[in-house]
Amino acid sequence: MSSKQCENSVSCSGVWCRFSDGHPAYLARHYWWAYLWRWGVWFFDHQPIINAILFGQYKKLSHRALQDCMKSRPAGRLLQLTCAYGSMTPALLNAMEDELYLMDVAEIQLNATRKKLTDADKQRLLCARMNAEFLAYRNDAFATVLIFFLLHELPPDARERSISEAIRVLRPGGRFVITEYGACPKKNLLWRFYPTRWVLQHLEPFLERFWQVDLAAMLGEHAKKQGKVIKQVDEFHCFAEFYRVSVFELEP
Ligand SMILES: C[S@@+](CC[C@H](N)C(=O)[O-])C[C@H]1O[C@@H](n2cnc3c(N)ncnc32)[C@H](O)[C@@H]1O
Known part of the structure; x- marks a missing residue:
């Protein structure tokens, strides 16, 4: 070639x-x-497959993320920052009556998400193709931003830019829900057992560096640069801290 x-x-x-x-x-x-790749998208977007990739933790993590978005939800728009396989987007739409904003850089992912929705829900999904590093939304446009397993897939500079952009579009008093791998999961057998760690790190080339990131500190720095203050208000761990759902809020 x-x-x-x-x-x-x-x-x-x-x-x-x-x-x-x-x-x-x-x-x-x-x-x-x-x-x-269309066959990859077809293959991975099956509930048993995505659940197996998350070592059986999909339901727990998606329910918790949904709950964290919806509980006493701050008034205003909700943005799902990039598509996710499984039932996350349909479940969000099911739990709300207003519109859900969804962006992704891959048209094939946006189309795959639309296919999972009823006609009525499609009307309430406002999709846009864009890069998370350079969002085309205005400052303070959203009251809630949800990220589901994106950050560990980004190289460090792209991760920094995406976090900065997510904070830029989140309004004061808004909520930022992040579902991700936990910080370096040394207690977990999957991490301790070198062959599984080796496989994971080859399939997820940026995970090793993500494991070293202090997420709260990184968010704090980006918020500060924008004259905002962000605080962690909750954290849920599962699978011996291999995964987490973290909730942050911007000061009003
Ligand atoms: C949310 S992440 C991982 C989701 C997780 N593995 C799952 O499906 O549960 C994958 C999505 O992020 C999108 N993506 C990756 N980098 C992006 C970027 N810079 N801007 C927008 N979308 C991006 C990919 O196109 C893909 O749809």
């Missing part, structure tokens, strides 16, 4: 080049098989 230049000037060659068009290079290069 001939080499060509990707959108962000990283030269590429190989199967992933076919998926680089309009997508961040890291997404095409490391995750084409999971998020951009």
Whole structure:
């Protein structure tokens, strides 16, 4: 296959080049098989598969994230920052009467999400194709932002930009719900057992660095740069702290 230049000037060659068009290079290069290839999207978007990938914790984590978004929900718009396999988006729409905003950089993901909805729910889903690192929403547009397992898939600079953008579009008094891997899960057997850690780190090339991140501190720094103050108000752990659902709120 001939080499060509990707959108962000990283030269590429190989199967992933076919998926680089309009997508961040890291997404095409490391995750084409999971998020951009039609057979991958078909395969992974089955409840038993996504549950197996999360070692049987999908239901617990998605229920908790839903609860954290909906409980005494701050008045205003709700943004799901990128698509997620499984029933997260239908469940959010089911739990609310107003519109749900959803963005993703991959058209195939937005289409796959729409297919999971009833006609009535499709009317309340406001989809937009955009990059989480450069959101096209105005400052303080949302009262709630939900991220479901995105941050560990991003290279460090993309992660920083996406967090900064999420805080920019969240209004004072707004809530930020993040479902993710826990901080370096040294208590968990999957981490202690080198072969499983090796497999995970090869499938998720940015996870190792994400494990070292102090999420609350990172959010605090980005909020401060924007003249906002963010506080962690809740954290739920499961699977021996392998996963977490963290809830942050901006001061009014
Ligand atoms: C939310 S994450 C992981 C979800 C998790 N594995 C699951 O399905 O439960 C995957 C999504 O993020 C999207 N994505 C990755 N990087 C992005 C970026 N910079 N901007 C917008 N969407 C992005 C991918 O297209 C994909 O739809």
